[in-house]
Amino acid sequence: MALNVRTLCLAILSMRDATGYEIRKLVTEGAFSHFIAASYGAIYPALAQLLTDRLVTMREEEQTGKPARKVYSITAAGQRALADALATLPGRDIYKSxxxxxxxxxxxxxxxxxxxxxxxxxxxxxxxxxxxxxxxxxxxxxxxxxxxxxxxxxxxxxxxxxxxxxxxxxxxxxxxxxxxxxxxxxx
Amino acid sequence: MALNVRTLCLAILSMRDATGYEIRKLVTEGAFSHFIAASYGAIYPALAQLLTDRLVTMREEEQTGKPARKVYSITAAGQRALADALATLPGRDIYKSxxxxxxxxxxxxxxxxxxxxxxxxxxxxxxxxxxxxxxxxxxxxxxxxxxxxxxxxxxxxxxxxxxxxxxxxxxxxxxxxxxxxxxxxxx
DNA sequence: CCTCACATGTAATGAGTTACATGATTGG
DNA sequence: CCAATCATGTAACTCATTACATGTGAGG
Incomplete structure (x- = not known):
C-alpha cells in the first residue's frame, strides 16, 4: 500500500499527541511540509477512520468559544500498524515539477x-x-x-x-x- | 490551472508528432520521466479531448496486425494554448517522498x-x-x-x-x- | 473594524490510477 | 513456447482537493 493520509497521521501521532488542526500545521509548515502534503478534507476523515479502527484514541478538551479540541493519541495497535505500513511502503518518490x-x-x-x-x-x-x-x-x-x-x-x-x-x-x-x-x- | 495531462501531451507534441503510446514512453522512460508522470488511462482520453478541441490533429497509419497508429500533431491553436498554459502555471512543485x-x-x-x-x-x-x-x-x-x-x-x-x-x-x-x-x- | 488564528467538519468535484480487454509480431 | 513490445482504449475505483459551513477571541 502506498503512502496515504492515514499512515501520515499515524506517523505524526507516533511522535506526539495532536489535533487535526495541529497535524495540518505540521504538514503545511512543519518538518513534514518539505516532502508531503495533506488538506483538512483528507486529515479529518483519516483521523475518524483511524479512531474506528482503534489505531488511535481521542479525548475532547472543552474550550470556551472555540469548538472542543479533539486530541488524538496513537494506540499500541497503531504503533504496530505504523511499523508495518512503513516497512511495506514501496518507497518510491513522486516528483512533479x-x-x-x-x-x-x-x-x-x-x-x-x-x-x-x-x-x-x-x-x-x-x-x-x-x-x-x-x-x-x-x-x-x-x-x-x-x-x-x-x-x-x-x-x-x-x-x-x-x-x-x-x-x-x-x-x-x-x-x-x-x-x-x-x-x-x-x- | 495546474499542470494536467492535456497540457503535458500538448507540450510533448510541440516538440514532435507522436502517438499515445510514444507519449507514454517519453513520460515513463524519456526526458520527462524525471519530473512528471502519466498513465494510459490519462493520456488517451486527454488526446481525445485535445482532438475535439482542435488543439491537435490526428492521422491514422494502417499497419498489418497491430491496431492503426494514431499519430497526433499540434495545431496553431494548440501552440497558442500551450504557450498560454505554460505561462499561467502556478509553477509549484509537488514532492512526495x-x-x-x-x-x-x-x-x-x-x-x-x-x-x-x-x-x-x-x-x-x-x-x-x-x-x-x-x-x-x-x-x-x-x-x-x-x-x-x-x-x-x-x-x-x-x-x-x-x-x-x-x-x-x-x-x-x-x-x-x-x-x-x-x-x-x-x- | 477587520483580519488572522483557532477549530471542526462535509459535500461536490476533479483528476488520475489500476485493471481489464484485445491481439499480432519478434526474439530468446 | 513464452515473454516482451507494439498499440489502442474503457470502466471502476481511489484518493484527495476545493469550497463551503460555523463560530469566537485577540491584536493591529
Missing amino acids: EFLLQMMFADRLPARQLAAIYDAYIAMQEAELAQLQEESRNMPQTPGACFVRDYGRLMLTTVLDFLKARRDRLLDECARAAQSENEEEAS | EFLLQMMFADRLPARQLAAIYDAYIAMQEAELAQLQEESRNMPQTPGACFVRDYGRLMLTTVLDFLKARRDRLLDECARAAQSENEEEAS
Whole structure:
C-alpha cells in the first residue's frame, strides 16, 4: 500500500499527541511540509477512520468559544500498524515539477516572463530553505529527523546555487534561440 | 490551472508528432520521466479531448496486425494554448517522498530493514542517473532541455553523494537509539 | 473594524490510477 | 513456447482537493 493520509497521521501521532488542526500545521509548515502534503478534507476523515479502527484514541478538551479540541493519541495497535505500513511502503518518490516543464520550453516563453518565473522560483526555494532553518530549532533531535533536515538543506542549497549560476546563461541562450527562430520564419 | 495531462501531451507534441503510446514512453522512460508522470488511462482520453478541441490533429497509419497508429500533431491553436498554459502555471512543485518519511522514523525500523530500504533507494537513484545519462545522447539540444538535464544530473549526483556519505552514520545512530530505548524499557 | 488564528467538519468535484480487454509480431 | 513490445482504449475505483459551513477571541 502506498503512502496515504492515514499512515501520515499515524506517523505524526507516533511522535506526539495532536489535533487535526495541529497535524495540518505540521504538514503545511512543519518538518513534514518539505516532502508531503495533506488538506483538512483528507486529515479529518483519516483521523475518524483511524479512531474506528482503534489505531488511535481521542479525548475532547472543552474550550470556551472555540469548538472542543479533539486530541488524538496513537494506540499500541497503531504503533504496530505504523511499523508495518512503513516497512511495506514501496518507497518510491513522486516528483512533479511544473517549473522544470516550463524550463523545458524556456525558449518558447517571452524573455520577460521566463525571467519572472525563474526568479519567482528562486524566491520560493529560498523561502523554503529559510523555513527549514527556522524549523530546525524546535525539531526533535532523532537521527531520522536530523538526516532529513540535512538532506533538505543540502538539496535546497544545491538547487539555489545551480539556479543562480545558470540564470544569465539560460536567458541568453533562449534569447538567441528565439532570434534564430524568427530569422528562419522570415527566410 | 495546474499542470494536467492535456497540457503535458500538448507540450510533448510541440516538440514532435507522436502517438499515445510514444507519449507514454517519453513520460515513463524519456526526458520527462524525471519530473512528471502519466498513465494510459490519462493520456488517451486527454488526446481525445485535445482532438475535439482542435488543439491537435490526428492521422491514422494502417499497419498489418497491430491496431492503426494514431499519430497526433499540434495545431496553431494548440501552440497558442500551450504557450498560454505554460505561462499561467502556478509553477509549484509537488514532492512526495515515501523514502524521507521512512527516514524520519529510521530509528523505529529494524536495522536490517532500514539498511535494505536505504540501499534500495541508492540503487534506484543510481538507475535514474544512468537513465538520464542514456537519454542525454538522443535528446533535443534546446537550451531548456540542456538546463533540465544538467539540473537532474546535479541533483542526482548530490543525493547519491549524500546518501553514500551518511549511510553508516545513520545506521549507527539508529542502532544506538534503539539500544537506549530498550534500556529505558527495561528500567 | 477587520483580519488572522483557532477549530471542526462535509459535500461536490476533479483528476488520475489500476485493471481489464484485445491481439499480432519478434526474439530468446 | 513464452515473454516482451507494439498499440489502442474503457470502466471502476481511489484518493484527495476545493469550497463551503460555523463560530469566537485577540491584536493591529
